[in-house]
Structures are given as C-alpha cells and as structure tokens.
Amino acid sequence: MTSVADKLRFEPTALPASLETLRAEVRAFLKEALADVPVVKRSHSWEAYDAEFSAKLGAKGWLGMTLPKQYGGHGRSALERYVVVEESLVAGAPTAFHWVADRQSGPLVVRYGTEEQKKAIVPAITAGKACFAIGMSEPNSGSDLASLRTRAERTATGWKVNGTKIWTSNAHRANYMIALFRTDPDPNKKHAGLSQFLIDLSKTRGITPRTIQNLAGGRNFNEVAFVDAELPPDALLGTEGQGWRQVTEELAFERSGPERYLSCFFLLRKLIDVVKDNASPATLARLGTQVAWAATLRTMSLSIAAKLNAGQDPLLEAAVVKDLGCQFEQALPGLAQELCELEPTLEGHGSEYQQVLGSLIQVAPSFSLRGGTPEILRGIIAKGMGVR
Amino acid sequence: MNETQQMLEDTVNRLFGDRLGWDQLTAIEEQGFPTALWAETVEQGIPKVLADEAAGGMGVGWSDAYPVLRACGRHAVPLPVVEATIAEWLARQAGATLPAGVPGLLPRAIAASAVSATTLTLSNARTPWGRNADFLVGVAAKGEGAELIIAATSGLAVAAEDNIGRDPRDSLSGDASVITRQALPLAPDCVHWLGALARSAQIAGAGAAALDLALKYGAERSQFGKPLSGFQAIQHYLADLAGVVASVDAIAMAACVGLDQRGMAPSGRNARFEIAAAKCRASEAVEKLTRLSHQVHGAIGFTYEYGLHFLTRRLWAWRAEFGGAGEWGEYLGRVAADVGGDGIWPLITA
Ligand SMILES: Cc1cc2nc3c(=O)[nH]c(=O)nc-3n(C[C@H](O)[C@H](O)[C@H](O)COP(=O)(O)OP(=O)(O)OC[C@H]3O[C@@H](n4cnc5c(N)ncnc54)[C@H](O)[C@@H]3O)c2cc1C
Numbered sequence: 001m002t003s004v005a006d007k008l009r010f011e012p013t014a015l016p017a018s019l020e021t022l023r024a025e026v027r028a029f030l031k032e033a034l035a036d037v038p039v040v041k042r043s044h045s046w047e048a049y050d051a052e053f054s055a056k057l058g059a060k061g062w063l064g065m066t067l068p069k070q071y072g073g074h075g076r077s078a079l080e081r082y083v084v085v086e087e088s089l090v091a092g093a094p095t096a097f098h099w100v101a102d103r104q105s106g107p108l109v110v111r112y113g114t115e116e117q118k119k120a121i122v123p124a125i126t127a128g129k130a131c132f133a134i135g136m137s138e139p140n141s142g143s144d145l146a147s148l149r150t151r152a153e154r155t156a157t158g159w160k161v162n163g164t165k166i167w168t169s170n171a172h173r174a175n176y177m178i179a180l181f182r183t184d185p186d187p188n189k190k191h192a193g194l195s196q197f198l199i200d201l202s203k204t205r206g207i208t209p210r211t212i213q214n215l216a217g218g219r220n221f222n223e224v225a226f227v228d229a230e231l232p233p234d235a236l237l238g239t240e241g242q243g244w245r246q247v248t249e250e251l252a253f254e255r256s257g258p259e260r261y262l263s264c265f266f267l268l269r270k271l272i273d274v275v276k277d278n279a280s281p282a283t284l285a286r287l288g289t290q291v292a293w294a295a296t297l298r299t300m301s302l303s304i305a306a307k308l309n310a311g312q313d314p315l316l317e318a319a320v321v322k323d324l325g326c327q328f329e330q331a332l333p334g335l336a337q338e339l340c341e342l343e344p345t346l347e348g349h350g351s352e353y354q355q356v357l358g359s360l361i362q363v364a365p366s367f368s369l370r371g372g373t374p375e376i377l378r379g380i381i382a383k384g385m386g387v388r
Numbered sequence: 389m390n391e392t393q394q395m396l397e398d399t400v401n402r403l404f405g406d407r408l409g410w411d412q413l414t415a416i417e418e419q420g421f422p423t424a425l426w427a428e429t430v431e432q433g434i435p436k437v438l439a440d441e442a443a444g445g446m447g448v449g450w451s452d453a454y455p456v457l458r459a460c461g462r463h464a465v466p467l468p469v470v471e472a473t474i475a476e477w478l479a480r481q482a483g484a485t486l487p488a489g490v491p492g493l494l495p496r497a498i499a500a501s502a503v504s505a506t507t508l509t510l511s512n513a514r515t516p517w518g519r520n521a522d523f524l525v526g527v528a529a530k531g532e533g534a535e536l537i538i539a540a541t542s543g544l545a546v547a548a549e550d551n552i553g554r555d556p557r558d559s560l561s562g563d564a565s566v567i568t569r570q571a572l573p574l575a576p577d578c579v580h581w582l583g584a585l586a587r588s589a590q591i592a593g594a595g596a597a598a599l600d601l602a603l604k605y606g607a608e609r610s611q612f613g614k615p616l617s618g619f620q621a622i623q624h625y626l627a628d629l630a631g632v633v634a635s636v637d638a639i640a641m642a643a644c645v646g647l648d649q650r651g652m653a654p655s656g657r658n659a660r661f662e663i664a665a666a667k668c669r670a671s672e673a674v675e676k677l678t679r680l681s682h683q684v685h686g687a688i689g690f691t692y693e694y695g696l697h698f699l700t701r702r703l704w705a706w707r708a709e710f711g712g713a714g715e716w717g718e719y720l721g722r723v724a725a726d727v728g729g730d731g732i733w734p735l736i737t738a
Contacts, residue, residue: 003462004603005596008630009389010638012451012645023737090733269729276725282714284721289713291720292668295661295736296639303638320631378627379620385603387617387626 004385008320010303015079023083029060030091040347040355042092043266044363046259047220049173050094051131057084057093058128063102067110072123078309082302086258090265096170096220101125104253105132105178109198112238112246117198121176133171133201135179135224136247139164143376145180146191146244150226152181159197159231161206164223171209171222177201178250180243194243197235204229216362254371256304256318261297261325263367264332267360268294270353271336283339290335293328297321316384319377326368333361389455392448396437397455403432404463410695416466417554421520426467426490435472440480447480449648450585454641457586461593461706464698466555468493468517470586474579475525482536482570489522492541492560495583495710497576498528508539508564512547518558519546523567529576536572539564551709553702575654583710584667585647588640591670591677591706594699595633598681601696602626606684616684625680632673640666657738661723668716674707 033056034042041048057063065081067073085103088095106125109117124130141148150163161181171177177199184193201207206229209222238246268290275283300321307314333344336357343350344358368374382388389397407425416422429435437453439445446452453473460469471493479486492515502509508524515521524539547559572578603626606617616622643666646659654660678700682689689696707713727735 003596003600004630005592005599005633005637008634008637010634010641011389012638012642014645014649086737265733269732271729272724272732273729276728279721279725281718284725285714285717286721287724288664288717288720288722289668289672291724291732291736292639292665292672292713292717294732295642295665296635296669298736299642300635300638317634320634323627324631324635375624378624381627381630382617382623385626385630387603387606387623 007384008317010300010317011306012299013079013302013306015083015302019079019083022080023087026062026084026087027091030087030093034091034093037092037094039092039266039270039352040359041094043270043356044263044359045089045092045094046099046263047096047218047363048094049096049131049170049220051097051129053094054098054128054131056128057088057098058126063098063128064106064122064126067106067122067126071110071118072126073106073110074126079305082258082305086262089259089262092266097131098125098128100134100169101130101132101176103257104134104250105176107253108178108246108250109237111249112196113198114234116234117237121198124175130176131170131174133168133174133177135165135168135171135177135199137165137167139166139223143373145247146194148180148182148194150179150181151185152183152195152197152231154183155230157230158233159235161197161226161229161231163226165226166223167212167221168209168224169221171201171224172211174201177224178237180247183240183243189241191244192241194247195240196237196243196246197231198237199231199235204231206230214363214366216359218363251372252313252315252318255322255377256308256314258298258301260322260371261294261301261328264329264360264364265294267332267336267356270356271332271339274340274342274353286335286339290328290332297325297328301325316381319372319380319384322372323374323377323381326374330364330367333357333364337361390452392452393455396452397459399432400434400456400459401462403428403434404459404465408463408465410698413464413466413695413698421517421556422466429467429469435469436476438473438480439476439486443476443479443485445476445480450477450644451641451648454589454644457589458593458596458637458640461590461595461702462597464553464594464597464702468520470590471516474582474586477582478525478527478536478572478574478578479538481574482572484536484538484568484570486525486538487523487567490517490520492516492518492521492524493579493583494524494526495579497534497580498526498537500529500531503528503535503537503566503569505569506566508537508566510544510560510562510564512559512561515558515560517556518560519548519556524560524564527572527574527576527579530571534572534574534576534578536568536570537566538568539566551705553705555702555705574652578652580710581652581660581663584716585640585643585663587706587710588636588643588663588666588670591674591703592633592637592640594703594706595629595636595673595677598677598696598699598703599626599629599633601699602629602681602684605688609686622684625684629677629680632676636666636670636673639669642666657735661720661735664716664719664723667711668713668720671707671711671713671716674703678703
C-alpha cells in the first residue's frame with residue numbers, strides 16, 4: 001500500500017542559526033566584492049572566470065568547505081557549503097574558475113585519489129587556486145557517454161592517450177582535467193573498459209584545446225585533442241576499469257546543487273523591478289507563479305543538500321530537481337518577454353534589464369544540455385520508480 | 389517522517405484504503421453521506437489530530453497533521469475530514485470546544501455585521517457538506533481582530549449542490565443561532581488560508597495516487613507487443629508526473645512546517661508566503677497531473693467504471709477551491725513587487 005511518491009519525499013530542512021550567520025557574512029562579502037561588476041556580467045556568472053576572486057573566496061575559507069581537514073579542507077558540513085554556493089549564484093559572483101573543482105573534482109579526489117594526489121590537489125582547491133576541467137563528452141559520445149573512444153594505453157612509463165574530447169569547459173585555461181578514457185578496448189566491456197585520470201595540464205604535452213565560441217559569443221568550452229599525450233603512471237584516478245562507477249558518482253554532485261534552478265534568477269530579480277510599478281493583476285499572477293516555483297525549488301534543493309549531508313545518496317531526487325529546475329529557468333526568458341514588451345539587447349546597449357534578458361535568452365538552451373539532458377534525467381527517474 | 393507522522397499516515401491509509409475502493413466510492417456517490425464511515429473516522433480520532441488534548445485531540449501541529457490531509461487526497465475521501473481538522477485547530481486557538489457531530493466549515497470571513505450576540509445571518513454561504521452539518525464553524529471580523537463563531541444549523545435553508553468531485557458544496561441561508569463566540573488570535577480570513585493549505589496537501593495526495601494508477605496501468609497494459617511503460621514517451625510522462633507530484637508535496641509540507649513555526653499573521657515574513665506558494669503551485673500542477681495521468685490510461689481512464697476519475701475530478705475541483713493559481717499568484721506577485729528584485733531572495737531564504 002505504499003505509494004511511489006513516498007520514494008520522492010523532500011522533507012523541509014531547517015538550517016541551524018549558525019548558518020544564517022554564515023549567510024549574512026557571505027552576503028556582505030559578495031555585496032562589496034561585486035559592487036563594481038556590471039549586472040549583465042553577473043547575470044550569467046557561472047561563465048565568468050576570475051582567478052583573483054576565487055582566491056579571495058578561498059582565503060575566506062569558502063572553497064573546499066566539506067573536504068577533510070587532514071588534506072587541507074575545512075571539514076565543514078554540506079549545508080554550510082550549500083549556503084555559500086546559493087548566495088554566490090544569486091549575487092552573480094564569478095564562479096567559473098573554482099566551480100568544478102569545488103563542486104566535484106575535490107570530493108572525487110578525496111574519495112578515490114591516492115595520498116599523493118590528495119596532498120597535491122586538495123590544498124590548491126581550498127585556496128581557490130586550482131581550476132578543473134571535466135573531460136567526459138566526445139564528438140560521438142554525448143548522452144551515451146559510455147560509448148566514448150578516447151584511448152589510454154599503458155606504456156613502460158605510464159599512459160599514452162589518443163582521441164578527442166569536446167565541450168570541455170575551461171580546458172584552455174584550467175590547471176587540471178579529470179577525464180574519462182577507455183583503458184580496455186574489448187567491445188564487450190563498454191562500461192567496464194573505462195577509467196578516470198587526473199591530468200596536470202601544465203605538465204602534459206600532446207593536449208591541445210581549441211576554443212569553441214557559443215552562440216552568444218562566449219568562449220568557454222573547447223574541443224581538446226589528445227595526440228600521444230603521455231601521462232605518468234600515477235595519473236590514474238581510482239581503480240582501472242571502475243571509471244564508469246566513479247563518473248556516475250561525480251555526476252551526482254553535478255546534478256544536485258542549487259545551480260540547477262538559479263541560472264535565470266537574475267532575470268527574475270530584474271523582471272520584478274521592471275514590472276512592479278504598473279503590473280496588472282494578470283501580470284502579477286504570472287510573476288507570482290514563478291515566485292512559487294522558486295520557493296518550491298529552493299525547498300526541494302535544500303532538502304537534497306540535507307540528504308547529502310546525512311550521508312544519503314539522493315540520486316533520484318537530484319534528477320527530479322534538475323529536471324524541474326531546468327523547466328523553471330528555461331521558461332523565464334520567454335515569460336519575461338511576454339510580461340514586458342522590451343527587446344532583448346546585446347551587452348552595452350539598451351537598459352540593464354534588456355541586456356540581462358538578451359544574455360539569458362541566448363544561454364538558456366544550454367541549461368537542458370549541461371549536466372544531463374531532461375530526456376536522460378527522465379529515464380533515470382522512470383528507472384528509479386521501477387518503470388524500466 | 390517522524391514517528392507521529394508515520395503512525396498517522398499508516399492509520400489513515402489503513403482505514404481509507406480498506407473502506408474507499410472504487411465500489412465504495414461509487415456507492416457513496418449514489419447514496420450520499422457515509423454515516424458509518426464518518427463514525428469510524430471519528431472513533432479513530434482522525435478529525436481531531438489538531439484538537440487540544442484536553443478536548444480529546446492529539447494536540448499536534450500542522451506538520452504532523454500533514455500526512456492526514458495528504459491521505460484525504462490520496463484516497464479521494466468523501467468526508468469533511470480536512471474541514472473538521474481546520475475547525476478543530478481554530479477551536480484550539482480560541483480555547484473553545486466543538487460540539488459533537490459533523491462540522492460545517494464556513495470558508496469565507498464573516499462580516500462583523502452578520503453576527504449578533506445570538507444570531508449568525510447567512511446568505512448563500514457556500515459550505516462543504518452543509519447539508520450534513522450538525523453545527524457551523526466560521527471566523528468573523530471583530531474590531532481589529534477576529535472571533536470564532538460556532539452556530540447551530542437548524543432552521544437554515546440549504547441549496548444543495550455538489551462540486552465536480554461530487555462532494556457536497558451547499559449554500560446555506562437564514563439565521564443560525566450562535567452557540568459560542570470566542571476571541572480568536574488570527575485574522576478573519578484565516579479559514580481561506582488554511583483551506584488553501586489543506587487543498588494543497590490533498591492535491592499532493594490525489595496526484596500521488598493518480599501517478600500510482602498510471603504506473604500500475606502502464607505496466608499491465610500492452611500495445612505493439614510490450615507494456616506501455618516500455619515506451620519512452622510514456623516513461624517520460626510518468627517521470628514528469630512524479631516530479632510535479634513531488635514539487636507540490638514539498639512546498640505543501642514546507643508550508644505546514646512554516647505555519648507551526650511562524651504562524652500566519654497578516655504582515656511580516658511568516659507562513660503566508662509558503663501557503664500562497666503551495667496553493668499556487670498545487671493549482672498550477674493540476675493541469676499536468678490530470679492530463680498526463682489520463683493520457684497514460686487511454687480510453688479506460690475516461691470511463692466511470694475505472695476509478696481514476698475519483699481522483700482527477702477532485703483535483704479539478706480542488707484546483708479552484710480556496711483560490712487558484714491566479715489568485716495566489718497575484719498575491720505572491722504583489723509580495724514580490726513590494727520587496728522588489730533585490731528583496732526576493734532574502735524573502736525566500738528568510
Ligand atoms: C555549456 C555546456 C557546457 C558543457 N561542459 C561540458 C564539460 O565541461 N565537459 C563535458 O564532458 N561535457 C560538457 N558538456 C556536454 C554535455 O554534457 C552534453 O552536451 C550532453 O551530455 C549531451 O550530449 P550531446 O550534446 O552530444 O547531445 P546528444 O547526446 O547527441 O543528444 C541530442 C538530443 O537527443 C537526446 N537524446 C540522446 N539520447 C537519447 C535517448 N536515449 N533517449 C531520448 N533522447 C535522447 C538528448 O537528450 C538531446 O536532446 C557541456 C555542454 C554545454 C551545453
């Protein structure tokens with residue numbers, strides 16, 4: 001007599017008062033640090049790469065917060081980190097430099113890395129001095145990631161890598177890449193033939209990123225060619241042949257955070273200001289419906305953070321929130337356009353609002369691609385309900 | 389869920405799960421008020437979870453009562469359990485005790501001018517289960533505040549009407565004699581807000597049950613040589629349904645916790661924000677919940693014989709009752725306009 005919905009409970013989470021103190025500190029810091037950054041830049045801040053800012057966050061103790069102290073982390077809770085992350089996103093802090101390292105590479109290295117890898121990497125992540133790239137997708141392997149072909153072969157001195165990665169965000173300026181390669185070409189080992197590698201990009205030859213411009217003009221992701229790239233033996237991260245399992249865990253970090261519904265939050269903020277003085281009841285109602293969504297998604301997202309904090313594995317819940325969050329953030333630009341007849345403009349033209357609108361309209365298609373498409377997520381959700 | 393919540397959910401699921409199969413729901417639609425089931429529900433203390441312990445209640449808060457409200461949706465309960473729960477809580481806030489019997493909860497704030505020392509004057513007051521009510525419970529404006537009114541139903545004219553869920557929504561008119569008037573530390577419109585919260589919980593429950601039916605049917609029914617749920621389009625409908633149900637459940641639960649912790653005064657940051665968000669989200673969700681659960685079922689779901697409609701007709705009715713996405717969206721839009729763009733995040737996280 002249980003309901004399937006019982007598997008998908010998002011119990012409300014009360015943050016301890018100490019976290020509200022932390023929140024106030026983070027807010028005050030961000031307000032000052034971002035005072036001079038134009039609003040349009042802040043509106044898609046996950047693309048903004050600012051090593052100096054990341055180092056400042058690191059100095060505040062707000063990166064690598066959950067990583068263990070013995071390796072230079074802060075040993076703080078997932079909820080403390082959650083507060084820092086959501087405040088950074090809403091304020092429009094430039095997060096591109098440290099984002100991947102703080103969110104997934106750090107935890108991954110801590111879980112699977114050797115002592116040496118941990119000692120070398122974790123302090124740099126915590127200090128906000130390590131930028132990481134994720135080498136998963138390939139030209140012929142997107143959603144079907146396990147079909148990837150980039151090959152790492154054992155040699156007398158370590159590993160030799162040949163192949164191509166694509167859509168690799170920040171590969172042209174990152175310090176490290178964690179990549180998934182095929183270590184066993186046996187066609188019967190689609191999943192079992194994969195392994196993860198931790199690559200120090202400054203010390204490796206044969207890796208050539210070519211930046212790809214996105215439709216909005218941004219230059220963040222790359223095609224990365226590996227031509228006889230030689231890696232030392234200790235570049236292997238975790239266990240040979242366990243790459244698929246490790247990557248699945250990594251993707252769970254990638255899908256569970258507040259960034260999965262907040263990408264267009266700046267637009268909601270600006271939209272409220274543009275319509276507030278002359279809004280008809282119908283306009284208010286549509287605006288308010290989005291506010292209801294935002295409040296709902298915050299509740300759900302925070303509940304996931306609490307589950308992670310309690311050591312649970314909310315894979316299904318994370319897929320649900322990413323799917324819903326993506327619908328919310330992708331609908332906002334169109335709604336904004338309907339509620340307020342102002343043309344979207346390019347940076348430097350039109351009002352602040354028009355620039356934010358222009359920029360977010362253009363980047364919105366990426367929300368349902370990065371970190372797993374809705375089609376794939378819904379497959380995961382269906383499976384979680386026992387349907388497939 | 390904590391132990392109280394689990395215990396309450398189990399109790400309610402057991403009772404209504406046994407008593408409210410499709411045949412029984414059909415019989416109730418034909419025969420009217422299920423007196424025996426109401427008696428059993430009362431005997432198990434279900435309508436009194438929010439009543440004071442001294443009044444024979446459990447004295448718990450809204451977050452512990454939430455599973456009961458949700459279960460009333462899940463089982464399409466054709467009884468005023470939710471209305472009674474609200475009435476009991478109001479009585480507890482006012483320090484009053486409700487008479488025995490079926491309560492008729494007046495959803496709208498009563499104008500001060502409609503109440504005298506002895507009489508409550510009603511004119512077409514829409515009242516869930518009005519025809520079955522043994523007494524009325526409502527909240528009237530009084531000066532700056534409010535008072536709880538408990539009145540008798542004898543002598544009132546009843547214009548009987550069912551909502552599209554086939555639950556009684558009658559209009560009462562005439563002079564009702566007042567049994568109790570008691571100062572209430574809440575706003576006169578509080579029933580509207582509490583009703584919106586309760587309907588949100590019911591929508592979460594009925595949505596979950598519609599999802600369960602769709603899952604079961606999708607696994608059983610085959611076309612093109614395989615179960616419907618083997619088709620990706622159907623899997624995605626089911627996943628979409630699950631997400632929407634979870635979203636309503638999450639915000640309705642959060643609103644209950646909020647109500648326990650910060651009340652619902654007319655101003656300041658309190659549970660009104662979450663309650664409005666819950667009913668706005670819930671009402672908006674009904675379109676998808678009903679459309680997709682019916683779509684998975686094909687024609688069988690459009691029959692009276694198959695019981696999906698016990699849920700979906702109630703979902704359509706509850707979507708509108710106590711305000712829909714338009715009303716609550718407008719409220720939230722106004723809140724957003726008042727705090728401005730820079731204030732919205734601090735409000736959400738407050
Ligand atoms: C801004 C941005 C940054 C990115 N950064 C990185 C990065 O740093 N590192 C990295 O490795 N990757 C990155 N990606 C790549 C991203 O992970 C992929 O785009 C994503 O996995 C989808 O793969 P694809 O683009 O090849 O689409 P495809 O897999 O070719 O899919 C195209 C469409 O078909 C659908 N589809 C595919 N398979 C199925 C199926 N079985 N059933 C139903 N529908 C299906 C998809 O959902 C999608 O709608 C980034 C992408 C973007 C947009």
